[in-house]
Amino acid sequence: MNVRGRFVTLEGGEGAGKSTHLQYIAAWLEQRGRIVVQTREPGGSPLAEAVRGIVLGDWAEGVNAQTELLLMFAARAAHVAYRIEPALIRGEDVICDRFVDASWAYQGAGRGIEAEHLVALEKLALQGVRPDLTIVFDLSPEIGLARAKNRGDANRFEEESMAFMSRVRAAYLERAKADPGRYAVIDASRPLVDVQIELARLLELRLA
Structure with a gap:
């Protein structure tokens, strides 16, 4: 009988380097079998x-907050059922670039969707699946948006105002402060090597 795998999620605003850090974490885990x-x-x-493709598209009619929220959770429900939960059952570790905390930050704090709707959709879509560790890569919106634009693959979220991204950042930090057992916050404004040194320490502490 397989022991259930660990579920690690990476969160943060635009330009925080989550994709790069995901590769580092995957390699760290694979080196340990x-x-x-x-x-x-x-x-x-x-x-x-x-x-x-729909939710990130630039539609002439726009994408209102309610539509965006429902699309995000529709995608999440499919993702959990098709990929995340089966892998965890097989005993594999899953690392995900963004998960449900992103909806609390972007659609909740950013767009102003009421918490009661997020709670209801989270219960429906996740079916009890929860991250074992959520790493928030914290970065000021000014630095993050500048980094994102330099990547050259901007989406409509990266065109949001500084005020919007500040609300997103505050929501991530608030959630992390409320549940330090699940969350860890890493300062992503530093050079990559320094971030990864701290990341290695965190992984040893939480996942070794």
């Missing part, structure tokens, strides 16, 4: 990736 599934949100399954 773990089977690792790397994934992302929105997306992560064929259906969820199709929804990603």
Whole structure:
């Protein structure tokens, strides 16, 4: 009988380097004999990736807050059912670039969606699946948006105002402060090597 795998999620604003850090964490786990599934949100399954194209699209009619929220959770429900939960059951470790905390930060704090709607959708979509560790890569919106633009693959979230991104950042930090057992916050403004040194220490402490 397999021991259930660990579920690690990476969060933070635009330009925080989550994709780079995901590769580092995956390599760290694989060096210790773990089977690792790397994934992302929105997306992560064929259906969820199709929804990603819709939610990140630049539509002439716009995407209002309610539509955005429902699309995000529709993609998440497909992702959990198709990829995340089966991998955890097989005993594999799953690392995900964004998960449900992103909806609390972006659609909740950013767009102003009421908490009661997030709670209801979270219960429906996640079916009890929860991260074992959520790492928040904290970065000021000024630095993060500048980094994101330099990547050259901007989406409509990266066109949001500084005030919006400040609300997103505050929401992540507030959630991390409320549950230090699940969250860890890393200062992502530093050079990559310094971030990864701290990340290695954290992984030894939480996952070794």
